[in-house]
Amino acid sequence: MEERIEKIKTEYQNRIQQAQTLKELDEVFLALFGKTGEITLLPKDFSSLSVEDKKIVGPLFNQVKIELEKAIEERRNEVREESYKKLETEKFSLQLPKLQAKERKGHLHPLTQLLQETIEAFEKLGFQQFDAPHIDSDYYNFEVLNIPEGHPARNLWDTFYLDPYNLGSQPGRMLLRTHTSNSQIRAMKQLGTPLRIMSIGRCFRYEAVDARHEHTLDQFEIVYVDKKVNMANLQYLSEYFLKTILGKDIKARMRPKYYPFVEPGAGVDGLCLFCKGKGCRVCGGAGWLELAGAGMIHPTVLKNGGIDPNEYSGIAWGFGPLRVAMLKYGIEDVRSFLSGDLRFLEKF
Ligand SMILES: [Zn+2]
CATH class of the missing domain: 3.30.930.10 (Bira Bifunctional Protein; Domain 2)
Structure with a gap:
């Protein structure tokens, strides 16, 4: 069980870091914490564990859950920051493309x-x-x-x-x-x-x-x-x-x-x-x-x-x-x- 938790942690931390948009992060969040998310469903299997194992797995699970939640939140902030920076550096025109196509050069009377x-x-x-x-x-x-x-x-x-x-x-x-x-x-x-x-x-x-x-x-x-x-x-x-x-x-x-x-x-x-x-x-x-x-x-x-x-x-x-x-x-x-x-x- 410990291995399974570690595996989820590693796999999802990678996915979180690779996400480039808020939408991708939402998908990761649902895959973990949604109704059928891996974190949501995992505790159902704890019942088969011995009391000794439960003492180890329980805190580990809670810790990983908090870490993943935090990682998603942090990555969300990063993605937002990046999109703001993009807006600042990108030159964008308020003119509609159609108007630009009609633009013509004038001359002196x-x-x-x-x-x-x-x-x-x-x-x-x-x-x-x-x-x-x-x-x-x-x-x-x-x-x-x-x-x-x-x-x-x-x-x-x-x-x-x-x-x-x-x-x-x-x-x-x-x-x-x-x-x-x-x-x-x-x-x-x-x-x-x-x-x-x-x-x-x-x-x-x-x-x-x-x-x-x-x-x-x-x-x-x-x-x-x-x-x-x-x-x-x-x-x-x-x-x-x-x-x-x-x-x-x-x-x-x-x-x-x-x-x-x-x-x-x-x-x-x-x-x-x-x-x-x-x-x-x-x-x-x-x-x-x-x-x-x-x-x-x-x-x-x-x-x-x-x-x-x-x-x-x-x-x-x-x-x-x-x-x-x-x-x-x-x-x-x-x-x-x-x-x-x-x-x-x-x-x-
Ligand atoms: Zn004449």
Whole structure:
């Protein structure tokens, strides 16, 4: 009987040590202490033992029973500890596998790409970025740019006034900026001369939306003020931009154009790539698309910015990225860019 007890002890201690899960330990426990477990049933055979043997076997049995119970409990704790450690060291994701499979890579919006290319191109020429507010005063958007209240040129910009019922002449009247030119006087006053800045961002026009026009648009503008700056520099900058952004094959022309804040002013046109100059819906039948507006900064504007027009001259040059993007990517309808339609945007 003593041998039998020792055998059970050895056999089960091995099984307990080899158990890797709580479930396996439960099975071992039942095999020992369940209704038909070896430890449970063993005392039934003690009746055949002599009194002398009982004195030896009884305490041995109790001791082995306690040892096995203890061994199971200890191994249970070990298994638990091990599983906790596993959780700590294992990297696990909260994402469902299905979602990971659908994951896709995004990219920058085509207009952002175009603007970044333009910024890089002009950074190489020493231009720095300069921001101006989207909500601005009549003063910075019009007045100091040689467009006083009542000036007929104001009709060139259909403006969102923040208080549409107050039409009286007030220098502090607020509006949504119609162009990035509201940065000009601020930059002149803050940075002085020589000046090379680019001003980029959203502008707003009270305008009906069609294939060529949006009420909300981006603008890119440079202001270049130094001694002896002239129209040849303007020609160079226009060609530099068109070649860098649109490639060497783009045909461009400059023609006189009136803007109140430049003298002389020029419109920079690119040949319409959709009709090759024949005239179509996109170019409004003209065969050319106006890509940029530019000119020599008006002496009055320089004076308003604290710069002596007898000593310095300057260039203002700007374009609408939407219009240029139409040509660059061959998109006929300007509305596609701001539609947020992924089927369109994923093509870039
Ligand atoms: Zn055309």
